[in-house]
Amino acid sequence: MTRDFNDDLKKSQKASRSIEIEEIYEKKLQSKIKKRTEIKDKSQQNAGYDIELHLEDGRLLTIEEKFRWTFYPDLLLEIKHENDNNKIGWLYTSEAEILAYFQMKDSFILTLLKLKELAQWSRSVEFLKLLTEGVIKEKSSETKRGEHHWRTKNYVVPFHILRNKNFEYRNKKYEKTRKDLPLEFYGTQYEKENNKI
Numbered sequence: 001m002t003r004d005f006n007d008d009l010k011k012s013q014k015a016s017r018s019i020e021i022e023e024i025y026e027k028k029l030q031s032k033i034k035k036r037t038e039i040k041d042k043s044q045q046n047a048g049y050d051i052e053l054h055l056e057d058g059r060l061l062t063i064e065e066k067f068r069w070t071f072y073p074d075l076l077l078e079i080k081h082e083n084d085n086n087k088i089g090w091l092y093t094s095e096a097e098i099l100a101y102f103q104m105k106d107s108f109i110l111t112l113l114k115l116k117e118l119a120q121w122s123r124s125v126e127f128l129k130l131l132t133e134g135v136i137k138e139k140s141s142e143t144k145r146g147e148h149h150w151r152t153k154n155y156v157v158p159f160h161i162l163r164n165k166n167f168e169y170r171n172k173k174y175e176k177t178r179k180d181l182p183l184e185f186y187g188t189q190y191e192k193e194n195n196k197i
Contacts, residue, residue, distance in 0.1 A: 005145040012067045013038075015102070016051065024110050025100075031055040048094030064096035064115060071105040073159055075113075077122065080153040082140065089152060091119050098169050111159075112169035121165065122155060135161060 015021055017038075026032055035054040050065045068076065078089030099115040102108050121127055130136045137156045142149060162168075 002142040002144050002149065005143050008067075008143075011069075012065065015067055015108075016065055020108065021102070024102075024108055025053065028110050028112060029053070029055060029059075029061075031057040031059065048090050049096035061098055062096045063098045063100045064090060064094045065100045066102065068101075068103045071103045071109065075101060075111075075157045075159060075162070076139070077118070077155040077157060078152050079122070079155055082151040082153050083149075089154070091115075091122060091155075113162075113167045114169050118167050121167070130161065131155070 022033055022036070032055065033053055034056050037052040037054070039050055039052065048064060049062045051063050053059075053061045053063060055061070066076075077091045079091050080089050081087040094115055096115050099113045099118065101111045101113065103111075127136065131138070135158065139154050139156050140151050141154060142151050144150075
C-alpha cells in the first residue's frame with residue numbers, strides 16, 4: 001500500500017499539536033512544557049527534527065516525531081530512499097536528540113529513544129548479527145507526494161531486542177528501574193509467549 005506523504009504529514013502535525021500529545025510528553029518527561037516550537041525553518045527541517053520542547057525544569061529537547069496509527073511490537077527505522085537518489089533515511093540524517101515514537105492502541109503510547117545511540121547501534125556487529133539471523137528485518141514501504149513516488153527501506157526492530165540496551169531517554173533526576181519501564185517497551189507479545197515476563 002502506498003502512503004500519501006502530505007496526508008500523513010497533516011495527520012501527524014494535527015496530532016502533534018494536540019493537548020493529548022502535550023500531556024503525554026509532560027507525563028513521560030516529568031516536567032511541564034514551557035514552550036513548544038514547531039520547526040518550520042527549512043535548514044532546521046533538513047537537519048531532521050520536528051519540534052523543540054522547552055521544559056520548565058530547564059531542558060531544551062530537539063525531537064524527531066514519528067507516528068504509527070496502529071500498534072506494532074516493533075520500531076520502524078528509515079534507513080534509505082531506494083529510488084530517490086538513494087538518499088539516506090532519517091535514522092542517519094536527523095540531528096534530533098530524541099526520537100519520539102508514538103503508536104496508537106486505545107490511546108497514544110509514547111516511547112522516547114536516544115536517536116544518535118540508536119543510529120550507532122544499527123551499524124554495530126551485534127545489530128548486523130541480529131539482522132542476519134532474521135530477528136531484525138528489512139522492510140520496504142512506498143510513499144507518494146503528488147506525482148512523485150519513492151520507496152523507503154527500513155529496519156524493523158522488535159521492542160524486546162531493546163530490553164538490555166540503554167536507548168530509552170529518561171529524566172536524569174528520576175531514573176526508573178527496569179521493572180518500572182512501560183509495557184510497550186518491554187512487555188511485548190514475544191516475551192509473553194515465551195514466558196519472559
